[in-house]
Amino acid sequence: MGKPENFKIDKGLASYGISDHYAILGLPMTTDAAQIRKKFLKLAKILHPDVFGRTPEEKETATKYFSKMVSPAYQLLNHDRERGEYLATLRMFAQNKKQKEEVPTLSSEIAQKLYRIPHEITYKQYVEQISPKQYETLDSIMEYTATLSELNLVYLFTQTSLGFTSGSSSAVASPAVNQSANAEATPAAKPAQSPALRNLNMAELFISKKQWTDALKELLSAEKIDPNNAKVYALKGLVQMNQNAAAIAKSSFQKALKLDPKEPTALKYINQVNAATKPPEKPPEKKGGLFGWGKK
Numbered sequence: 001m002g003k004p005e006n007f008k009i010d011k012g013l014a015s016y017g018i019s020d021h022y023a024i025l026g027l028p029m030t031t032d033a034a035q036i037r038k039k040f041l042k043l044a045k046i047l048h049p050d051v052f053g054r055t056p057e058e059k060e061t062a063t064k065y066f067s068k069m070v071s072p073a074y075q076l077l078n079h080d081r082e083r084g085e086y087l088a089t090l091r092m093f094a095q096n097k098k099q100k101e102e103v104p105t106l107s108s109e110i111a112q113k114l115y116r117i118p119h120e121i122t123y124k125q126y127v128e129q130i131s132p133k134q135y136e137t138l139d140s141i142m143e144y145t146a147t148l149s150e151l152n153l154v155y156l157f158t159q160t161s162l163g164f165t166s167g168s169s170s171a172v173a174s175p176a177v178n179q180s181a182n183a184e185a186t187p188a189a190k191p192a193q194s195p196a197l198r199n200l201n202m203a204e205l206f207i208s209k210k211q212w213t214d215a216l217k218e219l220l221s222a223e224k225i226d227p228n229n230a231k232v233y234a235l236k237g238l239v240q241m242n243q244n245a246a247a248i249a250k251s252s253f254q255k256a257l258k259l260d261p262k263e264p265t266a267l268k269y270i271n272q273v274n275a276a277t278k279p280p281e282k283p284p285e286k287k288g289g290l291f292g293w294g295k296k
Contacts (some may be wrong), residue, residue, distance in 0.1 A: 047062045
């Protein structure tokens with residue numbers, strides 16, 4: 001088991017130099033994108049320093065678990081293409097090990113049991129059995145993550161048909177790549193991760209539960225950390241709109257669109273707040289005196 005100082009495990013897939021993003025999130029490798037996001041939001045709440053009354057040292061440790069393990073795992077698995085490439089790598093790894101007829105080194109009893117009687121349904125059941133314990137305490141995270149990675153390793157070694165969910169079919173990288181055709185290609189740069197990612201994720205969680213005050217608190221913190229992030233202002237506008245503060249929401253949406261003219265949330269709701277803040281039309285001015293007779 002890895003030490004909390006480096007936040008790395010040395011069992012399961014990690015013993016082969018492969019980061020086990022599914023084990024970190026406590027999910028089987030067959031999990032779809034919607035469930036990955038759902039689990040990530042749950043872990044963001046569990047590891048949030050303000051959720052439970054932790055000591056300053058525990059808060060710092062929880063934050064490191066989130067930033068060094070959970071967030072990087074989610075950032076990869078949340079994107080169809082990157083998840084597809086990752087799963088393609090795992091397929092090639094599994095194929096190579098099966099051809100060599102290697103036997104995995106397993107220390108946990110549950111992984112050894114799965115290796116003796118392998119089955120995909122049993123694999124999922126074992127992951128679901130371990131996963132709830134994984135983030136119960138900060139001290140248990142590394143131990144259970146290592147156990148989950150061993151289960152993943154057994155799954156890769158024993159299943160003849162790997163039932164991965166990689167998102168869209170175009171997301172999976174082809175193992176045969178024309179090296180000469182791509183020699184001068186420049187890989188697309190990954191978007192920089194916002195330093196306020198935790199606050200944004202927590203805000204989205206509160207928004208989904210219609211807890212507007214809590215969401216706004218997270219967004220105000222996010223604004224201080226990342227003041228040029230269009231999504232921060234777009235979500236602020238959404239919250240303010242639901243707090244019946246249309247004029248303030250309009251200002252937030254406008255700022256979001258100034259930073260990013262294609263910001264989807266701001267584009268979706270800006271017309272609604274524009275209509276809500278539009279001054280009522282004045283009734284036509286009546287002219288004339290008594291009985292409609294007046295000066296022309």
